[in-house]
Amino acid sequence: xxxxxxxxxxxxxxxxxxxxxxxxxxxxxxxxxxxxxxxxxxxxxxxxxxxxxxxxxxxxxxxxxxxxxxxxxxxxxxxxxxxxxxxxxxxxxxxxxxxxxxxxxxxxxxxxxxxxxxxxxxxxxxxxxxxxxxxxxxxxxxxxxxxxxxxxxxxx
Numbered sequence: 001x002x003x004x005x006x007x008x009x010x011x012x013x014x015x016x017x018x019x020x021x022x023x024x025x026x027x028x029x030x031x032x033x034x035x036x037x038x039x040x041x042x043x044x045x046x047x048x049x050x051x052x053x054x055x056x057x058x059x060x061x062x063x064x065x066x067x068x069x070x071x072x073x074x075x076x077x078x079x080x081x082x083x084x085x086x087x088x089x090x091x092x093x094x095x096x097x098x099x100x101x102x103x104x105x106x107x108x109x110x111x112x113x114x115x116x117x118x119x120x121x122x123x124x125x126x127x128x129x130x131x132x133x134x135x136x137x138x139x140x141x142x143x144x145x146x147x148x149x150x151x152x153x154x155x156x
Contacts, residue, residue, distance in 0.1 A: 006147060006154050009067055009099075011091055012076035013084040017108035020130035021076060025140045030131050067098035071147045071154060074139070079107040079115030079127065088118050102146035106139050 010018045023029050067073070075091045077084040088105065095103050104124050107117060111129040118125050126139035147154060 006072070006144070007070045008072045008074060008143065008147075009070045009095075010074045010076060011066070011095065013078075013081070013087050016076045016078040016081065016084050017130055018074075018076045021074070021106060021108060021128065021136065024130040024133055024136045028133070030133075067095065070099050070101050071151060072101050072143045073099065073103045074143060075103060075105045075123075077105070077107055077118065078109050079117065080109055080112060082116070085116050085118060092120070092123065102143060102150060104139060104143050104146075110134055 010022060012018055020030060023031065073095045075088060075095065077088055079085075092103065092105075104126060105118055105120065107115065107125065107127045109115070109129065109131075110127045111131045111134065115127075117127060124142060126135050126142070128135040128139055130136060
């Protein structure tokens with residue numbers, strides 16, 4: 001992988017909208033039909049994005065195979081899915097064990113009424129919708145700004 005790529009790892013439970021988030025952010029496209037993806041890699045516009053949707057081992061085993069060399073992490077959860085909400089802390093702990101890179105949390109599917117908003121004093125949370133595009137660019141640009149602060153040599 002060329003050093004000018006920015007590697008962003010997108011993690012979260014299955015069916016939380018990780019692929020929809022990326023597709024909307026990179027291509028401004030939303031696909032109505034669900035397509036299951038797992039451990040997908042995308043290269044586009046100077047970014048290398050890796051999507052991971054396994055549940056981290058809660059027994060303390062370090063699950064780090066996808067985080068190697070990453071510049072930032074997006075933890076995705078579905079605001080209407082209690083299980084994905086409950087697993088956010090597992091994703092945070094796993095990411096922190098594996099990388100010192102900036103982390104953001106994105107609650108997806110905000111275009112539907114209701115839902116739970118995750119609060120963390122240390123990690124910014126964005127409530128987004130891949131369908132409407134709400135806050136997708138804001139979240140992505142925020143993370144890229146944090147990556148640039150942490151590693152200015154990635155951007156020239």
